[in-house]
Amino acid sequence: MRYLDPHAHMVSRTTDDYRAMALAGCVAVTEPAFWAGWDRSSASGFADYFRQLTEFEPTRAARFGIDHSCWLCLNPKEGHDRGLAREVLAILPEFLDRPTVLGVGEIGLNKNTRNELATFEDHVALALDRGELILIHTPHLEDKLKGTRLIIDALRHAGADPDRVWIDHAEEHTLGLIRDAGFWAGLTLYPTTKASPARAADMIETFGADRLIVSSACDWGDAAPTGVPTLALELRQRGHAESLIRRIVFENPCDFLEQCPKFRRPARG
Amino acid sequence: MTGAEIVDRDFLDARARLLDLAAFLDRLDRAADGAGRDDPRVRALLDAMRQLGSTEPGRVARIQVALSDPTTEPIDRLPDRGAAGAWTGAAHGADR
Numbered sequence: 001m002r003y004l005d006p007h008a009h010m011v012s013r014t015t016d017d018y019r020a021m022a023l024a025g026c027v028a029v030t031e032p033a034f035w036a037g038w039d040r041s042s043a044s045g046f047a048d049y050f051r052q053l054t055e056f057e058p059t060r061a062a063r064f065g066i067d068h069s070c071w072l073c074l075n076p077k078e079g080h081d082r083g084l085a086r087e088v089l090a091i092l093p094e095f096l097d098r099p100t101v102l103g104v105g106e107i108g109l110n111k112n113t114r115n116e117l118a119t120f121e122d123h124v125a126l127a128l129d130r131g132e133l134i135l136i137h138t139p140h141l142e143d144k145l146k147g148t149r150l151i152i153d154a155l156r157h158a159g160a161d162p163d164r165v166w167i168d169h170a171e172e173h174t175l176g177l178i179r180d181a182g183f184w185a186g187l188t189l190y191p192t193t194k195a196s197p198a199r200a201a202d203m204i205e206t207f208g209a210d211r212l213i214v215s216s217a218c219d220w221g222d223a224a225p226t227g228v229p230t231l232a233l234e235l236r237q238r239g240h241a242e243s244l245i246r247r248i249v250f251e252n253p254c255d256f257l258e259q260c261p262k263f264r265r266p267a268r269g
Numbered sequence: 270m271t272g273a274e275i276v277d278r279d280f281l282d283a284r285a286r287l288l289d290l291a292a293f294l295d296r297l298d299r300a301a302d303g304a305g306r307d308d309p310r311v312r313a314l315l316d317a318m319r320q321l322g323s324t325e326p327g328r329v330a331r332i333q334v335a336l337s338d339p340t341t342e343p344i345d346r347l348p349d350r351g352a353a354g355a356w357t358g359a360a361h362g363a364d365r
């Protein structure tokens with residue numbers, strides 16, 4: 001089964017993970033810019049990171065037959081630093097022009113501070129100005145519900161087209177909010193702090209597969225890079241049709257990403 | 270899946286998770302300082318656990334909401350620590 005993992009922080013993963021993903025059928029990943037687990041010291045640190053995402057990582061992925069594209073931004077956690085945000089926003093456009101960059105992301109909120117919100121709004125303005133797709137990180141755990149509401153309000157206020165925005169890390173208490181507002185919603189198959197494959201399958205059964213994107217969100221933490229095929233197996237074990245599984249792991253992410261002309265839809269195989 | 274199929278497939282896993290939850294609480298009781306049960310996160314967990322006795326569907330979403338920050342305004346100051354898994358008000362650095 002060929003699938004996409006449209007949210008995977010491959011710079012934090014080993015070559016063995018690429019191999020495991022390729023063996024499980026992964027044909028494309030998209031990698032959002034994010035917090036590395038430690039704070040970078042300057043905007044030039046981000047310039048180097050953006051070069052890694054646009055130059056080095058695609059060649060690493062290509063060795064396993066995996067297409068690699070990415071999203072760029074200053075992540076929500078470091079976005080609390082408004083001075084740094086201004087510096088990174090200033091260098092962002094030259095990197096957004098690169099051929100494998102699909103849009104602005106993952107922007108959003110972390111602890112729901114005013115500074116984070118201001119940096120989020122700056123990124124949304126830049127994205128709308130340039131006609132970029134937007135990928136959004138919603139906060140963790142107890143901060144998620146409040147942060148998701150603040151994000152939806154800010155997007156409405158900015159006049160963002162919900163068709164072109166993917167709000168990720170949805171869970172049982174936020175998925176309905178996101179979908180009712182017309183946005184694409186993401187489920188991330190991340191152990192302990194996000195959605196397990198079983199709970200993701202429950203949400204698919206409850207809410208349906210429209211405008212739904214699943215990914216592993218694997219990063220430097222205790223993550224599962226084969227989360228997407230694990231969800232596919234869970235759905236198969238529950239007796240769901242292959243057509244539904246293919247829609248969730250292949251067609252849906254392609255339908256969303258294809259709105260960016262730089263995205264190349266992989267062959268279905 | 271039928272109800273019987275779900276029980277056949279998932280019962281042992283659910284049973285194991287229930288035992289793990291009970292073991293976590295027993296472990297807290299054995300802690301030398303005896304303080305774990307007073308942790309606001311544990312109190313929030315025990316409170317949310319009452320949803321397990323509910324007969325209404327939507328238990329997961331209600332537990333998620335019960336553990337969430339209920340406030341609506343962005344905060345001014347970045348708290349010292351990240352998300353803890355349960356909203357415990359000022360105890361975890363919210364400034365309002």
Ligand SMILES: [Zn+2]
Nearest residue numbers: 032034106217
């Ligand atoms: Zn991420």
